[in-house]
Amino acid sequence: MAIEKREQVFVSSTYLDLLEERQEVIQTLLEADCIPAGMELFPASNDDRWTLIKRVIDDCDYYLIVIGGRYGSVDPEQQISYTEMEFDYAESQGKPILAFLHGEPGSIPGDKTDLNDELRAKLDVFRKKVGNRMVKYWDSPTGLGGQVAKSLIQIRKTHPAEGWVRAKNALTPEVERELVELRARVVELTTELATTQRDRLPGSVELANGEDAAHVKVLFRYMEDGVTKRIWGQFETTWDRLFSAVGPRLLVEASESDLLSGLNAIARSISEEDGSHEKTLEKFDIKKSEFMQESFQDILVQFTALGLIVRSDRRHPINDSNIYWTLTSEGNAKLVQLRAARKPPETVPEIGAASDEGERQG
Numbered sequence: 001m002a003i004e005k006r007e008q009v010f011v012s013s014t015y016l017d018l019l020e021e022r023q024e025v026i027q028t029l030l031e032a033d034c035i036p037a038g039m040e041l042f043p044a045s046n047d048d049r050w051t052l053i054k055r056v057i058d059d060c061d062y063y064l065i066v067i068g069g070r071y072g073s074v075d076p077e078q079q080i081s082y083t084e085m086e087f088d089y090a091e092s093q094g095k096p097i098l099a100f101l102h103g104e105p106g107s108i109p110g111d112k113t114d115l116n117d118e119l120r121a122k123l124d125v126f127r128k129k130v131g132n133r134m135v136k137y138w139d140s141p142t143g144l145g146g147q148v149a150k151s152l153i154q155i156r157k158t159h160p161a162e163g164w165v166r167a168k169n170a171l172t173p174e175v176e177r178e179l180v181e182l183r184a185r186v187v188e189l190t191t192e193l194a195t196t197q198r199d200r201l202p203g204s205v206e207l208a209n210g211e212d213a214a215h216v217k218v219l220f221r222y223m224e225d226g227v228t229k230r231i232w233g234q235f236e237t238t239w240d241r242l243f244s245a246v247g248p249r250l251l252v253e254a255s256e257s258d259l260l261s262g263l264n265a266i267a268r269s270i271s272e273e274d275g276s277h278e279k280t281l282e283k284f285d286i287k288k289s290e291f292m293q294e295s296f297q298d299i300l301v302q303f304t305a306l307g308l309i310v311r312s313d314r315r316h317p318i319n320d321s322n323i324y325w326t327l328t329s330e331g332n333a334k335l336v337q338l339r340a341a342r343k344p345p346e347t348v349p350e351i352g353a354a355s356d357e358g359e360r361q362g
Contacts, residue, residue, distance in 0.1 A: 071120070211239075259296075
């Protein structure tokens with residue numbers, strides 16, 4: 001029997017001017033057995049807004065954007081709207097995108113359009129960016145709903161998604177037994193791998209480590225004419241510097257996204273210290289810097305080969321698809337060596353320096 005699944009769809013748009021349109025889209029998604037996700041549906045959270053948005057987009061199977069006559073609230077740091085930030089993030093994560101542009105923007109009522117010239121210009125640039133892909137056009141809420149329904153049918157064929165299934169359907173007794181056996185095998189293989197690494201690899205003269213040079217690729221995002229653009233460069237740092245940045249996150253365990261965040265936190269400083277691209281980077285107003293995926297994977301491989309990290313064998317929810325890592329005993333010792341605070345050296349009198357007491361006795 002086929003297992004029924006429901007795809008989760010992130011609905012992105014400006015809000016107040018498209019209330020009726022958003023309701024039409026959400027109703028269409030519900031009728032298509034999808035799970036809509038949008039800001040008006042989010043629960044209260046301690047996370048900042050952008051962190052929450054990214055996490056929800058990550059959990060969604062598809063990303064759906066509706067553009068009307070307004071550009072939307074502008075993030076003070078990025079200088080682009082949250083709607084455009086959501087689009088850029090979904091695109092960077094490779095999410096299948098359903099895009100719907102108003103077909104007659106000149107006919108949109110004045111109270112639902114931007115009167116500010118700067119915002120209108122940003123909206124025009126954003127429409128062109130989204131329009132570079134396959135889009136559908138709409139001119140009424142009901143027309144939008146029909147376009148969404150037809151597009152869902154197509155994207156389900158061209159980009160089948162993982163979706164969500166009921167726990168009772170996903171975890172049958174057979175699957176549960178298989179999971180127990182697989183987890184036991186993972187623990188066994190992880191232990192064997194860690195032992196092999198400790199016996200053969202740590203300290204090998206063939207492996208770069210410590211203060212040896214590590215060459216990494218960093219991606220920079222900058223603004224030009226209201227459009228987010230990218231440039232990358234290759235920089236030199238050390239393996240100790242990289243391990244020192246992510247090591248504390250691994251004291252218990254950390255997902256690969258957590259490790260990448262730790263590296264991204266030092267990406268800008270590494271490029272500044274290297275200096276090889278200083279003149280090039282000075283030309284741009286860099287808004288964000290991050291490690292490229294290729295370098296990140298190389299770093300994981302190197303730390304694994306050095307016996308500093310291993311895949312974590314802690315249990316996680318069945319729907320948690322993240323990959324987790326933790327420190328080995330060698331990695332823990334290395335982290336202590338790099339990060340533990342030391343006492344300042346004691347002040348020792350110079351040889352031959354006479355004390356007051358010695359002078360009086362003389």
